[in-house]
Amino acid sequence: MSNHLHKIIFPTAGMGTRFLPTTKATPKEMLTIVDKPLIQYGVEEALAAGMDEVVMVTGRGKRSIEDHFDISAELENSLNASGKTELYEIVSHISRMVEVAYIRQKQPLGLGHAVLCAAPWVRDECFGVSLADELILSKGKNAMEQLRAVHEQTGASVIGLACVPDNEVNRYGIVKAHDEDGFLRLDDMVEKPQTELAPSNMAMIGRYIFTPRLFEILKTTKPGKGNEIQLTDAMCQLAKEEPVYGVLIEGERFDAGNPYGFLLANATLGLQHPKYGKLLRQALRNIL
């Protein structure tokens, strides 16, 4: 049993090709959903789940992520001096909510490689991985808390899943699973299978908890699909060596790493927003 789960990796070094040209000079993790960047939603979710040691794996052009979580003395002083207390609180809270470490992935060699870059920082502990462009809104426990609950019962690796329509399985890592004592034990995973070859319609949705064994496996994982070191390939091997469980995440999920998912996330959270919700609803009615 492992209750010691503090560390979480945010891989943010990808190229964001699905969101070009925006992502040419702006990290997709800094895209805004209503009034906050995606990465802040991800960090807040992790903190609420008790993961309070954060590492971001970054690459070139990702400076704004570091600046977002850093203290901006000039801005804070100016807000303070002009009596903008509410804004001061918002801004100073971001830089003080968590210590963030940054590790550079020198080349985008794949998600598996990005996770491996953080191995010296995690060392011999279980750890979380979160892909911030997958935004998950849950009414009860957040996505990471749902994973953590299963990890605390099993001490094993746990993967966040969602059922997707058959015609979308070719966009995701899809798992093969069976029931084991009330848990969903994963037997296999395939990256972006054709619909006919997919072992199920349960897709991995960017939330993971791993035992440190994953790092040993990643060290010897050869480049796979797209010539990238695939996290999915390493997970297949992990599932052969030790139990890996899946959790069907309760919540509404948005793939905000592409323009359509991003628009849906903004519309949904915008309509729920205490300040803008009513106005937006009226404006949308007028447009329609």
Ligand code: UTP
């Ligand atoms: P994606 O598959 O979404 O790739 O990566 P991407 O490059 O960011 O975006 P598209 O598909 O080209 O539009 C999943 C996660 O892994 C990170 C990304 O930043 C994203 O959070 N990643 C991917 C890395 O950190 N390094 C890599 O080499 C690849």
